[in-house]
Amino acid sequence: MQKNETKLLEPWIKYYGYFFGFENLYILDNGSNENVVFEVLEKYKKAGVNVYYEYNKKEDFDKKGDIISDIIHGWDSNNEPYDYVIPIDCDEFVVLCEEKIEVSREKLNSYLDSLKGIQDAFIIKKLFLNIPDDAEFFTPAVVPKSMFARDTLGHLDHGFHHPKSSKSDGTHVTNLGYMHLHNKQFSEVLQAAKEKLIYYIDIEDKNNLKEYTGPGLHLVEYFFMTELEYKNKFINKASIFIPEFSFLLEVLGVSLYSVFGSHQKYKKTLPQTNKGMLVRYLDTNKISYDFIDFNEKEYISNHEDLKNAPIDPLIHFSEHGYKEFRKVNKIFSCSIKEFNEIYKENLPIEAEVINKNKHEILYFSKTHDTE
Numbered sequence: 001m002q003k004n005e006t007k008l009l010e011p012w013i014k015y016y017g018y019f020f021g022f023e024n025l026y027i028l029d030n031g032s033n034e035n036v037v038f039e040v041l042e043k044y045k046k047a048g049v050n051v052y053y054e055y056n057k058k059e060d061f062d063k064k065g066d067i068i069s070d071i072i073h074g075w076d077s078n079n080e081p082y083d084y085v086i087p088i089d090c091d092e093f094v095v096l097c098e099e100k101i102e103v104s105r106e107k108l109n110s111y112l113d114s115l116k117g118i119q120d121a122f123i124i125k126k127l128f129l130n131i132p133d134d135a136e137f138f139t140p141a142v143v144p145k146s147m148f149a150r151d152t153l154g155h156l157d158h159g160f161h162h163p164k165s166s167k168s169d170g171t172h173v174t175n176l177g178y179m180h181l182h183n184k185q186f187s188e189v190l191q192a193a194k195e196k197l198i199y200y201i202d203i204e205d206k207n208n209l210k211e212y213t214g215p216g217l218h219l220v221e222y223f224f225m226t227e228l229e230y231k232n233k234f235i236n237k238a239s240i241f242i243p244e245f246s247f248l249l250e251v252l253g254v255s256l257y258s259v260f261g262s263h264q265k266y267k268k269t270l271p272q273t274n275k276g277m278l279v280r281y282l283d284t285n286k287i288s289y290d291f292i293d294f295n296e297k298e299y300i301s302n303h304e305d306l307k308n309a310p311i312d313p314l315i316h317f318s319e320h321g322y323k324e325f326r327k328v329n330k331i332f333s334c335s336i337k338e339f340n341e342i343y344k345e346n347l348p349i350e351a352e353v354i355n356k357n358k359h360e361i362l363y364f365s366k367t368h369d370t371e
Contacts, residue, residue: 022048031056121163122147238318
């Protein structure tokens with residue numbers, strides 16, 4: 001379910017069309033009124049994408065979990081030949097999480113094949129959150145999303161975070177994750193905050209804003225923040241180098257400037273890892289970066305207290321481990337200034353595309369064998 005998603009609609013279709021085929025993509029339009037959105041939907045509808053226009057009211061958006069559930073149950077009642085259903089938002093792109101983050105179609109589909117026969121509700125646990133102005137470093141976090149095998153959907157909540165199977169009381173945590181392109185440019189964030197809060201308070205009255213406690217309270221901070229302060233919120237966390245994702249988007253004909261905003265890529269001279277993922281984090285003085293070769297199994301084996309801990313090892317390191325000076329395989333260090341001068345390269349400037357969506361975006365994909 002989407003409304004006026006001008007920035008990520010076509011990249012989402014191209015990405016999942018590459019992995020699963022256009023005919024296995026289902027999009028519910030929630031009353032869009034942007035011409036560019038209709039053009040994209042109609043273009044890919046001709047290529048096989050399934051587009052529904054009848055769910056075009058605000059109350060439909062509020063009932064999206066129930067609407068999606070009814071559609072999926074209809075597939076099951078009609079004995080339609082699919083393997084899995086993945087409810088996924090427009091700014092979320094599924095990847096395979098093994099020793100490294102994979103965007104290989106062959107490996108992803110092979111992994112999905114290995115799950116056949118499991119009737120638990122599936123959990124897509126790990127996400128990689130984008131950093132504004134950066135197409136290749138992402139911040140890890142855990143926010144579960146849902147996946148179901150054919151004819152097993154029991155309950156699908158509004159946000160798709162707590163799935164229940166109709167055939168099992170259990171859940172199965174998968175090796176899948178998702179790139180979450182949630183963070184927008186500061187100008188876009190500030191404009192969205194204005195559009196939301198203008199109904200509740202005079203946004204020009206800064207004194208009243210400081211005392212505000214109503215709906216959208218979390219947006220008030222942006223009125224008292226500079227663009228630099230906004231960007232610094234993201235570099236203060238450990239992040240992972242995942243160039244494969246932006247590379248695939250480029251191969252699929254997606255404009256990285258359009259998706260990520262004004263940004264730079266990293267040169268191939270950036271040191272590579274041998275065992276796992278390249279992780280970057282600020283040192284204690286916050287003027288230099290440390291870079292490590294992070295391997296989850298090695299991290300656990302080096303720290304006895306984490307062997308039975310319920311937290312994901314990568315999340316532990318990105319949120320706690322680097323602050324605790326945990327033992328890791330360090331590759332190199334350099335100042336932020338040196339890093340930007342040595343390893344970054346400018347992308348060609350393109351016309352900026354403004355994202356005007358005002359609602360959470362929802363899509364879902366039905367995948368099945370073609371044989």
